[in-house]
Amino acid sequence: MPCVVLDMMDRRPIWAMPDWVSEHIRDALPASWTLEVVEEETDGSGDGSARVSEHILDLVKEAEVYFGYGVPSEIIDVGSRLRWVHSGASGVGSSLTPAMLASDVIFTNSAGVHAPPMAETVLAMLLYFTRGLDLAVESQRRSEWSTERFYIADAPLLELSAMTIGIVGFGGVGREVARRVASLGARVMALKRTPVPVEGGPVQLTGAEGTMVAGIEMVWGDSGLDSVYRECDAIVLAAPDTPKTRGMIDADALNRMKSGVIILNVARGRLIDENALVEALSRGRIRGAGLDVFTEEPLPSDSPLWALKNTVITPHVSAVTRRFWKRETDLILRNLSRYMGDSPLEEWENVVNKKEGY
Known part of the structure; x- marks a missing residue:
């Protein structure tokens, strides 16, 4: 039987x-x-x-x-x-x-x-940095009412409708992220390893209730990845862990990104060279990093990522x-x-x- x-x-x-x-x-x-x-x-x-x-x-x-x-x-x-x-x-x-x-x-x-909760975790991490909640939390821990860093001319505050969000990996998670940030007005640039059945330009995604959201700009290959690094204010990693993606976010990649970029990883920890990321975060080259996954899990207690003020760390629970x-x-x-x-x-x-x- x-x-x-x-x-x-x-x-x-x-x-x-x-x-x-x-x-x-x-x-x-x-x-x-x-x-x-x-x-x-x-x-x-x-x-x-x-x-x-x-x-x-x-x-x-x-x-x-x-x-x-x-x-x-x-x-x-x-x-x-x-x-x-x-x-x-x-x-x-x-x-x-x-x-x-x-x-x-x-x-x-x-x-x-697992894509819907993972995409919402990405959105939460993104807003954490774009609205300066990391600055507010830092002041709160000191019991300090501090507005100075919010009022300075170059305050790190952004609106999603003025941002370009890059999504590396356009599978289930990438698509759910795209739906959410595009519906809030962001320009979305999505990278796939190989061309999709459209000749570049915008593609339409059906929203959760069957409504259409703003067009997603599809890019692919090395030239597409270069465009993501060059143009995006935030980069979401939603690609699988393969020999081709492992370590793709290294020192060279970080240096090619826009200054002040936000990096969000809910995919796999091995996509990022964590030493290079720590260095870029420490010198302010990167605005912030939202990390749910790591090269070694649990993340060792002596990892410098814990102590950095411009990181938000969750223990591989974005899919819960x-x-x-x-x-x-x-x-x-x-x-x-x-x-x-x-x-x-x-x-x-x-x-x-x-x-x-x-």
Whole structure:
């Protein structure tokens, strides 16, 4: 009898899997299929759990489909019947093991599911700097009513409608950021690695309620990245961690950016050379940095990033939301319908390109 293994019982209470998730999946399965729900807690943080118990491996041996947080190599090793694996995480780095790369198993992830709260975290961090809240917090900690830095001629206060926001990586998170900042009047320049099916210029994005938002200027390649560095007042990193993106924000990149730029990273910590960022922040070359992800996590207590007044640091929690399971379950059910209907892979959502790493 064909089997689906559901291994997504997250240990974190806010992301604990509701009972209705397994009920919806079971209802979507043909009568001849079974659903095995793993009751053991797993770790859905980062790219997903690295642990696999013998009980789970025994279930996977009989499974055709596996839903988990990440896909450890042992799953692929023992799952001789597996045809499709899905990760509740967006990142796939830890799942792209030699076993996964060598297999012909379909691999999907949850890119985009986490996008709305991540985009709102970006917006909060952006406004933190554009409205000088970092200056206000500094004065508050000293119990000091201080207005001088707000009134000086070159006060670091900006309005979004006068800003150009660069978005590096135009997947689910990048698009949600674009919708929000464009609706507030910002000019948006979005970078993709390869050209999109438009000949440059503005493209339209549908807003959350079906309304159209201002045009997004699409750029790509090295020339596009140079335009982002040269023209943007704030740069949002929303790209995956791949060999091509790793360390892309280094000293050279920082020096090519506009003076006073704001850098916001909710993607992956390894996209930034943190030593170069600290140096640029310390000398005022960068207005501020909003960071949710880091090269090493947890961020070491002796990292100079903690002490800088022009950083806002969150502990890799930009995706946290109580609404995760509705979007995640809907994604699983849509692809499950495609799987059962033998739909061509081109019609699926979130199929991971194992070669490219995202």
